[in-house]
Amino acid sequence: MPIMIPTTSGTKRHLSSAVEEAEVSDTIDPTSGIGDRICYGALYDARAQCINGLGPLEDQIKNSNNDALFIHFPVNRWQGCFCLFLENGTAFTIADQVTQNALAALYQVPCIRFEAVFGTTVLSKRKRGLAKKSPVLEDISVNIFGPHDSIAENEVSKRLSKVSAFLQHPKALRSGIKYHNPQYFVVPGDEINFHDLIGMSNHSLGPANLRARVRGEVDSILESLNVVSVKEVTPLVHSDSLKARLTRQVPHQEQAVRFMLDRENESLSDNGSLYDTYLSSSIQLIPKYGGLIADVMGMGKTLSTLVTILHTLGSARDFADFNFSQAAQETPTRATLVVVPSRQLIDNWKFEIERHMYKALHVTLFHREQKPQGYKPLIDTDLVLTTYSTLASDYKKSGLLHKMEWYRVVLDEAHEIRNSSTHYFRAASTLNTSRRWCLTGTPIQNKLEDLSSLADFLRLPPYSAKNSFRKYILEPLSSGGMCDSQPLRAYLRRYCLRRLDKCLDLPPSTATTIYQTLSDQEQKLYDAILSRAKWALDDIVSGNDKGALKLYNVLFTATFKMRMVCNHGTLNPPWASTGYLTPQDGEIDASCERCSLLDEGCEDIQFCLDCRRPFRANSPSVSTGSPNPTCWLGDGIIDAIDLHGSLQTDLFSTKLKAIRKQVLEAGAGTKHLIFSQWIPTLYGLVHIFRDAGVSTLLIHGKTSTSERTRLMKTFQEDSQASVLIMSVGTGAVGLNLTAASHVHVVEPHWNPSVEAQAIARAIRMGQMKNVIVTRYIMKGTVEESIVALQTKKQTLAKLTFDTGDGVNENLEDFKAVLGVKVD
Known part of the structure; x- marks a missing residue:
């Protein structure tokens, strides 16, 4: 009779057989020879189809211990397939195709044995719901046994690993059998009692408890990475080129230097022992060094990296002089390549060198007009500074940066490569070097999956590829056992250093939120925009063109306009006539740092990851530049509202007046740092403060580099400069603005990490004052919905593993914020 082998995808495979039952003579009890055999772990979620109903199985259960929670059956080959066998040697079920593939991969390993395990309660449920003929048994685990060597x-x-199978903790083991999982990442020297992990699985936890446990475990892991984990401490003899010894002022920075040097020390590295157990024979066994410095913002990651470069100048020169690259097209250089998000950060690195070092490092810029035209400038230098977008352009053109073999590559703000489908990631991961470092205060921005992208770039053993890192480090978290976070904990403890700002002994900071209500006129305009958006969505849904981009543009435009009403109210601002409300550079949003500083190589980006602006050339503008003199929002929305004779006489919105009130009440001598996402709001703030006689400075994405430097220096040093207004993207990374003691966040950002990075410009090393952080939210608007979405994403970032579809994910966010449903 034909037998169907069930598969996890729902398809079935036929097995021709003229025999319904068969006796096999080579079925061996997997528990035989216990003295020299152990369990390696279990394959989960196996399924098996009964060959001749449940009758044979029921007969065996009647003769066994009815109080047992689990039933054990030997697994062996019969008729070319892996089957479960009864005690009398009769094959009674055939395993599913995925399990077949995994067991077939192991079948030729000497002395390997398999055993199926499933619970008696599961069997009773299946009996009640299935016909007697050829039922399928589910939720089976298969224990793997073999020699203890x-x-x-x-x-x-x-x-x-070659068939993408992962050994998990056994649900049950017979008494006396040892358990040791060879796929479980354990730091050399650590001792894990694997026997305590038996029975630890996600089946014992509900979804809510599992999420809480994962969240708690990730928090615990990140908080535990505050010590250097090396076999011995490398002595530091600071170079005469360093102006101040790190040990006297900032001991945590010296600890970071020690960590980096030890992670690059070939004699201390675990590359040898770890590669002995490497899971993929297809990977060349070339030692890799480096790691992740994940200190929170303001801890001095830049200086620690520069000091590390200073300490290794000699070995870097030896590398360039005596290294013979395996690929003829790769030219070795002693230089460390540092990749940063923007030109502004290039200047910050240069400033740190000038501030802390005498002229010991030869620095070369690889950016726009300062790109060298040949190899020599990249060979005869110690440090090369470039941006992610320049690197992406070089990657597409197979340019100089990708034809060098670098002594070291450092990614500053490394979360820029968290999306492995972007040019940023591909350009960074294909650089040639054996020393790779990631610097980021937010290693998890949107998803736990972000870590796997960083791991893929770092290529550190034993799980150097993204798929293996996810499989063997991240996915065990979802099992829910008390020790299933151990692989992630061990990996990060080996390769990651993270310290919180509490080690800086900073003055306490205070966070508060000021809630305001829209005025009557503002509320009418806000409601009209939402109604117009719903009409547009109805038109799209009822029409033939239901493309994601079209939906996205409607949702984006409506959300943008509603948020601008929250900021500016209803009237045409007096500064609009100067052109500040007109989108600059076509489709690029000049108020967003990522958009405004796109220099090259980002044509594949469809939506900005920060401001969510669509980049496609044919997408409609968010601001139409309507000549309507009564409404800067344009597109005739104001015409639907009867505001004639009742227009506001005040030039400023409810929110802007609230911000002005807070600044003025703080009194003289207080310096304020104010962040907003949009050019119109920035200029509105400038106008309202200058109108009140307050000395105000402004920096946004279009401010020149030299002008930014001058303005930031003025804010830091001039007691009369009391307010610095910045776009969030411009001020979110790499700056030191500790002169400020009050930080204002005008509107919530889509990404909570960007807000945190901006606030960290003031709450960082060197801050001597108590800092007040004030956020402004308009009640009953999309701003409250965005805050709720922020909270959700901060939680889910530690729980989700998938990369997701960027377009659809953004669509879902907009629909949630606006409270609309679109099928």
Whole structure:
């Protein structure tokens, strides 16, 4: 009779057989020879189809211990397939195709044995709901047994990895059998009692408890990475080129230098021992060094990296002089390549060199007009500074940066490569070097998956590829066991250093939120925009063109206009006539740092990750530049509202007046740092403060580099400069603005990490004053919805593993914020 092998995808495979039952003579009890055999772990979620109903199985259960929670069955091959066998040697079920593939990969390993395990309660439920003929048993786990030696364990790991199979903790083991999982990442020297992990699975936790446990475990791991984990401490003899010894002022920075030097020390690295157990034989066994410095913002990651470069100038020169690249097209250089998000950050690195070092580092810029035209400038230098967008352009053109073999590559604000589908990631990951470092205060921005992109760039053993890191480090978290975070904890403790700002002993900071209500006129305009958006969505849904981009543009435009009403109210601002409300550079939003500083190589980006602006040339502008003199929002919305004779006489909105009130009440001598996302709001703030006689400075994405430097220096040093207004993107990374003691966040940002980075410009090393952080939210508007979405994303960032579809994910966010449903 034909037998169907069930698969996890729902399809079935036929097995022709003229025999319904068969006796096999080579079925071996997996528990035989317990003295020299251990369990390597279990394959989960197996399914098996009964060959001749549940009758044979029921007969065996009647003769067994009815109080047992689990039933064990040997697994062996019969008729070319892996089957479960009864005690009398009869094959009674056939395993599903995925399980077949995994077991077939191990079948030729000497002395390997398999055993199926499933719970008696599961069986009773299946009996009640299935016909007697050929039912399918589900939720089976298959324990893998083999010799207790490293050769066999490594072979099992390697073979399973090739078929994307992962060994989890056994649900149940017979008494007396030892358990050791060769795929479980353990730091050399650590001792794990694997026997305590038996039975730890996601089946024992509900979804809510599992999420809470994962969130707690990730928080605990990140908070535990505050010490250097090396076999010995490398002595530091500071160069005469360093103006101040780190040990006297900032000991945590010296600790970071020690960590980086030890992670690059070949004699201390674990590359050798870890590669002995490496899971993929297809990877060349070339030692890799580096790691992740994940200190929170304001801890001096830049200076620690520069001091590390200073300490390794000699070995870098030896590398360039005596290294013979395996690829003829790669030219070795002693230089460290540092990649930063913007030109502004290039200047920040140069400033740190000038501030802390005598002229010891030869620095070369690779950016726009300052790109060298040949190899020599990149060979005869110690440090090369470039941006992610310049690097992406070089990657597309197979340019100089990708034809060098660098002594070291450092990614500053490394979360820029969190999306592995972008040119940023591809350009960074294809650079040639054996020393790779990621610097970021937010290693998890949107998803736990962000870590796997960083791991893919770092290429550190034993899980150097994104898929293996996700499989063997991240996915065990979802099992829910008390020790299933151990692989992630061990990996990060080995390769990551993270310190919180509490080690700086900073003065306390205070956070507060001021809620305001829209005026009557503002509320009418706000409601009209929402109604117009719903009409437009109805037209799209009822029409033939339901493309994601079209929906996105409607939702984006409506959300943008509603948020601008929250900021500016109803009237045409007096500064609009100067052109500040007109989108600059076509489709690029000049108020967003990522958009405004796009220099090259980003044509593949469809939506800005920060401001969510669509980049496609044919997308409609968010501001139409309507000549309507009564409404800067344009497109005739104001015409639908009867405001004649009742227009506001005040030039400023409810929110802007609230911000002015807070600044003026703070009194003289207080310096304020004010962040907004949009050019119109920035200029509105400038206008309202200058109108009140307050000395105000403005920096946004279009401010020249030299002018930014001058304005920031003025704010830091001039006691009369009391207010610095900045776009969030411009001020979110790399700056030191500790003169400010009051930070104002005008509107909520889509990404909570960007807000945190902006606030960290003031709450950082060197801050001597108590800092007040004030956020402004308009009640009953999309701003409250965005704050709720922020909170949700901060939680889910530690719980989700998938990369997601950027377009659809943004669409869902907009629909949630606006409270609309679109099928």
